[in-house]
Amino acid sequence: MTRSEWRSLARRVVARDRHRCYLCGRWGSGADHVQPISEGGAARDPENIRCICDNRDRADNCHDRKTELEARAGRARADAARRGAAPTD
Numbered sequence: 892m893t894r895s896e897w898r899s900l901a902r903r904v905v906a907r908d909r910h911r912c913y914l915c916g917r918w919g920s921g922a923d924h925v926q927p928i929s930e931g932g933a934a935r936d937p938e939n940i941r942c943i944c945d946n947r948d949r950a951d952n953c954h955d956r957k958t959e960l961e962a963r964a965g966r967a968r969a970d971a972a973r974r975g976a977a978p979t980d
């Protein structure tokens with residue numbers, strides 16, 4: 892998916908969701924994959940994409956928070972895989 896394809900898809904989703912963040916209900920202009928692509932989520936399916944708040948003025952915006960959670964989950968998966976590969980210390 893090109894950047895411009897994503898932008899037009901995201902615009903459509905944000906309009907569909909009337910700028911309401913699917914996590915906190917505040918106004919938002921971002922779009923986010925509910926199931927991350929890294930976890931097998933559909934990249935282009937509007938059903939897998941929701942409006943999310945990504946206001947950079949707020950430290951607690953849902954997009955940053957979700958990105959951080961996903962990064963942490965990814966690190967945990969990598970750690971588990973490493974432990975699986977080398978079970979004993």
Ligand SMILES: [Zn+2]
Pocket residue numbers: 912913914915916917919943944952953954
């Ligand atoms: Zn939010």
